[in-house]
Amino acid sequence: MEEAMRRLVPYLIAVVLLSSIDITYEWLSPLPPGGESTTPTEWYGVAGLRNGLIMLANHEPPGPAAGLSIDIHMPELFPIPFYAGAGPESGGIVVTVWFIALALWAAHSLWRALPKRKS
Numbered sequence: 001m002e003e004a005m006r007r008l009v010p011y012l013i014a015v016v017l018l019s020s021i022d023i024t025y026e027w028l029s030p031l032p033p034g035g036e037s038t039t040p041t042e043w044y045g046v047a048g049l050r051n052g053l054i055m056l057a058n059h060e061p062p063g064p065a066a067g068l069s070i071d072i073h074m075p076e077l078f079p080i081p082f083y084a085g086a087g088p089e090s091g092g093i094v095v096t097v098w099f100i101a102l103a104l105w106a107a108h109s110l111w112r113a114l115p116k117r118k119s
Contacts (some may be wrong), residue, residue, distance in 0.1 A: 016075050018049060029058065
């Protein structure tokens, strides 16, 4: 158990670091005209790492698309491990870095314990 906890430390460090860094790319992705409208509706797509979330999402605008943005801030941990949703104003697929790290740590711990059980 102590060995598994020692292996957890690098994963926790990775979670804190990835929860402190934002690297996203945002682009304008207009929707084609529909109904009575003849002009496309402005809509933005976002992909990357933001606030401890790995995301591929979209949203209605305020302001122009930011393009590539990089920011460093205090760690933020999103409580829900993953989310997929859609709605009239936004939608996307989101996975938290802590959930990915927890799954990798569990797999790593099980993989390391497997040879010990066989012998």
